[in-house]
Amino acid sequence: MRWYPRLFLLACFAVTAASAAPNVHEGLWEYEIKMDMPMAPGPMKQTQCVTQEDLVPRQPQANCKTTASKVSGDTATWTAQCKQGDMTMESSGTVTYRADSMQGKIKTTMNMGGRTHTSNSTISGKRLGPCKDK
Numbered sequence: 024m025r026w027y028p029r030l031f032l033l034a035c036f037a038v039t040a041a042s043a044a045p046n047v048h049e050g051l052w053e054y055e056i057k058m059d060m061p062m063a064p065g066p067m068k069q070t071q072c073v074t075q076e077d078l079v080p081r082q083p084q085a086n087c088k089t090t091a092s093k094v095s096g097d098t099a100t101w102t103a104q105c106k107q108g109d110m111t112m113e114s115s116g117t118v119t120y121r122a123d124s125m126q127g128k129i130k131t132t133m134n135m136g137g138r139t140h141t142s143n144s145t146i147s148g149k150r151l152g153p154c155k156d157k
Contacts, residue, residue: 047120
């Protein structure tokens with residue numbers, strides 16, 4: 024009879040650990056990013072294979088790197104830096120997943136030739152299906 028409390032605690036821990044995973048279905052996702060500024064180009068679209076371990080939308084430029092990221096519940100936050108020639112760009116974002124969809128915001132600060140420009144964007148996404156490489 025002494026093992027019942029231990030079994031109960033173990034079962035409670037397993038349920039808590041399982042419920043801590045983000046509510047996102049892994050697979051191929053399409054993101055649409057809209058800049059919130061006058062005269063901005065149309066929405067930019069990109070696709071990415073999303074996993075529970077990789078929830079941060081990637082910068083499409085090869086010269087960008089994610090400098091920090093965190094997942095809390097269904098929300099992922101990150102910061103990234105890009106550099107090309109004398110232009111540097113820093114961005115920070117937050118996205119919240121809801122199984123097969125997501126919504127979020129990105130703030131970007133660009134510095135080029137001593138001039139600084141800040142812009143805000145909205146990002147939305149949807150799961151398209153399984154990743155092509157699997």
